[in-house]
Structure formats: C-alpha cells, structure tokens
Amino acid sequence: MDTMRPQTEQSTTAGTVQGAELFDRLARQAAREREGAKPELDHTNWGNGTDHSDHSD
C-alpha cells in the first residue's frame, strides 16, 4: 500500500497503546479488505445489520 501513512507519531496520550487484541482484529480485517474482501455495508440506525460471521477471524 504505497499510499498508506506509516507510524510517524509518538503517542502522547496516556493509555493510547491499550487494546492490542482489538487492534490486531481490526488490522487483520482491514488487510483482508485491502486485498479485496468486501464488507457488508451496514446502516447506522439498524441495530443488528452486520452479520459478524462475515468478519470472524
């Protein structure tokens, strides 16, 4: 991904590096989608639109 912006900032906010498992899941999801996986589009007022089985790791 030539257009991606790599880490350039140092964290200045306490606790900002929390959430390693969460980051791992979201980063892998984003990577799959960069490679062509198509996510299900959801509506913000539809409480259960997302079939999370589509996003299982």
Added chain:
Amino acid sequence: MMRRIHLEVKPVNDACNLRCTYCFYNATDQQLRTKMSEETLTLLLHQAKEYYGDGPFTLQWHGGEPLLRGLPFFRTAVEEARSLNLKCTHLIQTNATLLTDAWIDFFLEHTFRVGISIDGDAAANQLRIYDNGVDSTDRVVRNILHARERGLDPAFLAVVSRVNVDRPEAVFDFFHRTLNVRRFEFSAIDFGSSVEHGVTSEEFATFMTRVFDRWTEVDDADVRIRRLESMLIKLQGGGDHLCIFSHDCAAFLKVDAVGRIMHCSERGDQNFGNIHTTSLRAFAEGDVYAAFSAEVDAKTAANPYCTGCEWLSVCEGGCYRNYSEEKKKDYLCDSYKALFPRLREWVHAHGGATVV
C-alpha cells in the same frame, strides 16, 4: 452502474408504544392507524423477487415499533418470502418492550438479526418512557436478559443525549458487563434540533473518545462498536462498513406501510412514488432515483468544508440525513474531525499504517 438498493420496511409507519422525549417521530401521528396490509406485503415481496432475483439481500423491519404489527403478519412475511425462494435475511429493530417468548422463538427459528434500542442503564435510559410517562427501563432490561438466556444475540443501539453524554463509561459497562452483549452502536441527538435533549458535536466527540478509551482498556476483541470500528478499518485502508461513511448513502430506501418509497433521510420533497404504482425495479432503474442519487453523491462536491478536508476519504462527507443546510455539512462533522486524529494515533502507536 446502477446501485443496489437496501430496503427498510415500516409495517406500522412511525407508530410506537413509547414516547421517548427526544424522538423526532413524536411530531408525527403516533396512533396505530396505518398498518401494512397483507396485500402490500405480498406486493413488496414479489417486487423484491423481481429486483433481487436469486441474490441475497436484507429486509430491515423498522418503525416506530415494528412488533406492534403483530406476530401473524411476520409469520406471513417469512412464509411468503420462503415460498418465493427469496434469499432474504430479516433484520428487525425493536424497543424490546413487547419481546415475549413467542417473539423470541420466532426470531430464533427464522434467524432474525435483532437490534434493540436502549440508551444505557436506568439513569442513561430515563428519556425512554411510555405515553403515560412511566420509565421503560425495568421491563426492557428484564426482556433483554431473558432473551439472552434464551439464546438470542441482539445488537444494541443507544442514543447519546443530555442525560447520558457525561456517563460514557457507565453506558459502556452497562452493555458489556450488565447485559453481557458484544455489539453496540451510538448515535447522537442533534443539539440544533433539540436544545433540551441534544448534544453538541464537541460533546459527542468527547463521549465517543471516552467510549474508545474504555473499549481499548477492556480490550475484548469480540466487542464491536460499529461507528468506531468502521472508522478504524477505513483509516487502515479497509472498505465501507457503515452507510454514513460510504459512497452508497443513496442506496438506503424505505417502504412505508402504504407502500410509499422514501430515502432513509426523508429529506425534502421525496416524491418517489408507491410500490402499488411503480415497482421497486422500475424505480431503481428510473430517472427520479438517478437524479436523487446524483444529488446525494454530490453532497460533498460543492462543499468547501469537505473538498479541502484531509479526512474526506474516510468519512465520505458523513450522513445525508444529518446534513445541515446551514453548516453545509453533517452536523457531527466536527466530532469526527476530533476523533480521527485520536484513532490514527492509536493505530500508529500499535505499528499500523493509515491512509491519511
């Protein structure tokens, strides 16, 4: 290329058994006068077959409170959809006040994806009242816990208003610990439309930032907070997950109880016609919808707030329903501009890369 529409159906229009004090539907007819007839239902499903063919799609049952239409209507809907061999997944958004064992059985049997509207614990949910002023929280929480015991796995939709905007951690913990649920979403009441109950864009940003902090502190990878998740994936070069941050806003349409076709936003004069006179397919392929789609797609093009904004490729101009004619942007724009740098910082802190 024609866009593929997503369908929301309003079987009782705006009618609801609650009178949440912030709800925009309080200004509309709240008497249960208009129910979708079985004739209209049958017509809609046949038109869905014509439009979607053998492809998969979702039907989102919404309201008002859709459970007011009664279980027999939904049994008919499921049976007719099956007889037409529709590849249809049913979604339903409910306030859960009427969620009995019969409904739970039905939802489980037919694999409905259930969304429940609740704003948090009793203090956070105090604006969700019956028309006699009685708080709905106790009943709704009882029904949710019972449904969870029965195996239903709903997702939750909370409105951020004056009464819960200062308590994001309590709201998060209520969903995560008390209800033991893993998927929830937050939307905001616009301060511009309700000074009494609304929150400012800045307040919403603070609320969501504190929710984000709690989310990362808990670090349960199964917990999904849709708006934040959508932003984080898109920041990392992923696709569109949420209508408000997508190119496909215009694709979300509603069919009301008498068959009228509308866009989700219900903005302006949307004389889109009625399925009794125009089929979904004819509408989707017609000039009226093409013109409307172009209008929605262009919402950011002539907007200096958007065209010069570094975050445009992530937010896509935000929500058309939330578009403020006065501000020429989504009224939550400033909240997103406050959130994005924080989310980007978090991604970078974990060694990830972002598109902006």
